[in-house]
Amino acid sequence: MIRFLSLIRIFGLMLAVFSMTYLLPITTSIIYDDGSLTAFITAMTLTLGAGLLLWFVTRSFQTELKSRDGFVLVVFAWLGMAAFSTFPLTESLESLSFTDAYFETMSGLSTTGATVLTNLDYLPAAINLWRHELNWIGGMGIIVLVVAILPILGVGGRQLYVAETPGPVKDSKLTPRITETAKNLWLTYALITLACMLSLKWAGMDWLDAICHAFATMSLGGFSTHDASIGFFDSPEIEGVLIVFMLIAGMNFATHFVAFRDKSLDPYKRDLEALPYLILILGSCLGISLYLWQMGTYDSFGTALRQTSFNLVSIGTDCGFASQDFNEWPLFAPLWMLFISCIAVCTGSTGGGIKMMRSLILLKQCQMQMFLLSHPHAVNPLKLAGQVIHSRIILSVLGFIFAYFMTVVILTFVLIISGLDFITAFSAVIACINNAGPGLGDLGPASNYSGLTDYQTWTLTLAMFLGRIEIFTALILLTPAFWRR
Numbered sequence: 001m002i003r004f005l006s007l008i009r010i011f012g013l014m015l016a017v018f019s020m021t022y023l024l025p026i027t028t029s030i031i032y033d034d035g036s037l038t039a040f041i042t043a044m045t046l047t048l049g050a051g052l053l054l055w056f057v058t059r060s061f062q063t064e065l066k067s068r069d070g071f072v073l074v075v076f077a078w079l080g081m082a083a084f085s086t087f088p089l090t091e092s093l094e095s096l097s098f099t100d101a102y103f104e105t106m107s108g109l110s111t112t113g114a115t116v117l118t119n120l121d122y123l124p125a126a127i128n129l130w131r132h133e134l135n136w137i138g139g140m141g142i143i144v145l146v147v148a149i150l151p152i153l154g155v156g157g158r159q160l161y162v163a164e165t166p167g168p169v170k171d172s173k174l175t176p177r178i179t180e181t182a183k184n185l186w187l188t189y190a191l192i193t194l195a196c197m198l199s200l201k202w203a204g205m206d207w208l209d210a211i212c213h214a215f216a217t218m219s220l221g222g223f224s225t226h227d228a229s230i231g232f233f234d235s236p237e238i239e240g241v242l243i244v245f246m247l248i249a250g251m252n253f254a255t256h257f258v259a260f261r262d263k264s265l266d267p268y269k270r271d272l273e274a275l276p277y278l279i280l281i282l283g284s285c286l287g288i289s290l291y292l293w294q295m296g297t298y299d300s301f302g303t304a305l306r307q308t309s310f311n312l313v314s315i316g317t318d319c320g321f322a323s324q325d326f327n328e329w330p331l332f333a334p335l336w337m338l339f340i341s342c343i344a345v346c347t348g349s350t351g352g353g354i355k356m357m358r359s360l361i362l363l364k365q366c367q368m369q370m371f372l373l374s375h376p377h378a379v380n381p382l383k384l385a386g387q388v389i390h391s392r393i394i395l396s397v398l399g400f401i402f403a404y405f406m407t408v409v410i411l412t413f414v415l416i417i418s419g420l421d422f423i424t425a426f427s428a429v430i431a432c433i434n435n436a437g438p439g440l441g442d443l444g445p446a447s448n449y450s451g452l453t454d455y456q457t458w459t460l461t462l463a464m465f466l467g468r469i470e471i472f473t474a475l476i477l478l479t480p481a482f483w484r485r
């Protein structure tokens with residue numbers, strides 16, 4: 001009981017820190033005089049008040065964080081902060097139900113980019129900015145942000161960092177102190193976001209659009225300020241800038257940091273995932289462009305290359321922007337885009353899905369098993385780029401991929417039972433668990449998720465949540481062994 005109260009105390013501190021994120025939309029509301037100021041001030045007051053109250057009531061309960069405590073806090077943080085984030089939406093958009101508001105904020109924090117809102121072009125500026133700020137905060141992870149701050153308040157951070165950071169190599173550190181690691185990652189993230197923002201302004205966006213879309217691009221969140229998404233701008237320059245920064249965001253931010261620190265491109269050469277990631281994405285752009293051109297979808301190869309490159313990079317990196325209704329393309333093309341959204345992005349990126357590292361390990365494991373069938377007595381450890389991969393990591397990868405596909409199958413059946421057709425149900429689950437945004441069928445890029453029932457909305461909210469925290473972080477709480485002393 002004391003340990004649980006100690007976790008509540010830390011969660012209260014996290015809420016208090018999170019309440020500061022309302023300052024940006026409050027400032028925006030004042031500048032644009034968009035009528036949402038009261039909603040954001042109320043939301044900030046409630047979030048800060050709730051956090052301080054939880055801390056005050058439990059302030060005398062302090063215990064050292066154990067590894068499993070980090071998993072509980074991560075689940076608390078994502079579910080709780082998404083709930084508190086709904087206040088500005090429900091206050092400013094009176095017709096919006098809590099179910100839809102929670103879907104929107106979970107979509108923001110999980111960097112999915114699926115939306116239930118319409119008339120985005122006419123939303124209050126601060127509301128649009130808030131949605132995109134949620135993308136940006138969720139991109140590097142609320143917990144990694146808080147890890148950089150909580151030590152100041154007397155709370156250790158390693159357990160939170162390990163529980164939140166995705167991928168099979170989560171124990172690697174850039175610096176001896178986890179807090180410094182978190183700060184370095186966030187600094188790198190912020191600097192590249194600033195570069196993206198300035199590039200979008202140069203390409204023709206106004207400041208609000210540039211800020212919002214930079215937040216959504218670097219988080220691979222995919223929210224937009226327009227119903228037509230990037231198609232609203234119809235600008236090759238804007239699409240080109242976004243392609244470059246989406247590709248950057250799909251790579252390991254630890255690699256970006258080391259490259260900045262060393263002022264060298266060598267870290268990208270040493271990164272096991274970077275080259276396969278780029279080959280898969282860019283090779284797919286070329287192949288699908290040729291396919292669409294040959295199928296007569298576009299009259300010229302140049303047009304096919306432009307439209308394919310933007311939309312494939314967007315979906316393949318799990319961002320979710322759209323410039324075309326790819327739901328109308330021959331089915332192979334959008335299905336291939338959804339497929340690579342499962343495996344393409346790198347560990348330590350802001351994207352979702354299985355990740356390239358796990359895909360490479362699984363491929364090598366398959367090759368090794370085939371080798372052992374013909375040479376059963378051989379000793380042949382699994383290696384990637386000359387590095388031996390520990391059996392514990394291999395088993396972890398196999399377990400995760402099994403859990404991933406079983407989650408996709410179960411949630412797809414749940415949606416089919418509710419009345420959705422197979423393509424719509426399956427693509428929606430894939431899009432949400434990969435945090436990619438638009439699906440196919442009734443939930444393609446030309447529509448949104450507003451037509452779903454509450455039952456279907458909560459199902460996909462669960463998919464987004466599980467995808468963002470990498471499934472095991474939540475499932476482990478359901479095992480009896482986790483709660484044994």
